[in-house]
Amino acid sequence: MINYHMIGITDLPKASTFYDSVLAEIGASRSHNSERYQFYSQGENRPLFAICIPYNEDIATAGNGTMTALSAPSKEAVHAAYAKAIELGAVCEGAPGPRGQFGEFAYFRDPDGNKLCVSYLNR
Template sequence: MIDHVTFGVTDFARSVEFYDQAFAPLGVKRLFEVPLEHTGGVKVAGYGDDRPWFWLAEENATRGMLHIALTSKDRASVDAFYAAALHAGGRDNGAPGLRPHYHNDYYGAFVLDPDGHNIEAVCHSPEAT
């Protein structure tokens, strides 16, 4: 299942203004902006209703124009995805680990596919005991 999608945009301010207005009638609003220290200085904003699932990211040379995150059932599956993707020729874009700047249990891994798209597996559940 798709957890969230991120689109790279060439003019972040223009795009945020557009989506703020276009999504309002649908009850979708800007819920989150990732602190710049967690993005390497790239502006990122998340939209949704109860949680962010549509993201915009300022385009730059190190980030592809598309990011798709798939929901994983557990953290071990995130780890397995990362290993399999690297073995298949993907490039590391963020090793498996917690990303508490999203929320305390956000455990994700990121790889770039052969075309440079940022593909993620994410588990939102606490670690199994």
């Protein structure tokens, strides 16, 4: 159902460096870009994740209650992505660990305040 999810950022080079490192931990890499945005992919026919300077050029803000959940290939990848995010200046919103019967989850806010979850679901 989801083609891509995009979040606003304030500094594209800085945010791209952050996401290059964090998303590599879950098997994602850059797919296509412009001077305003950068898309990331985990492979063909998978939903994309994107960061962008807002089209209206107003200040990017993180939505309160808004969160993007990114799929990881393993529990270990959840821990690695979280550790990389924290190392690069993210703020903890919930350390890696199991959440009920669902799987392994970790939560953090990127340097622009966007809340993300990296998760591995028990299926």
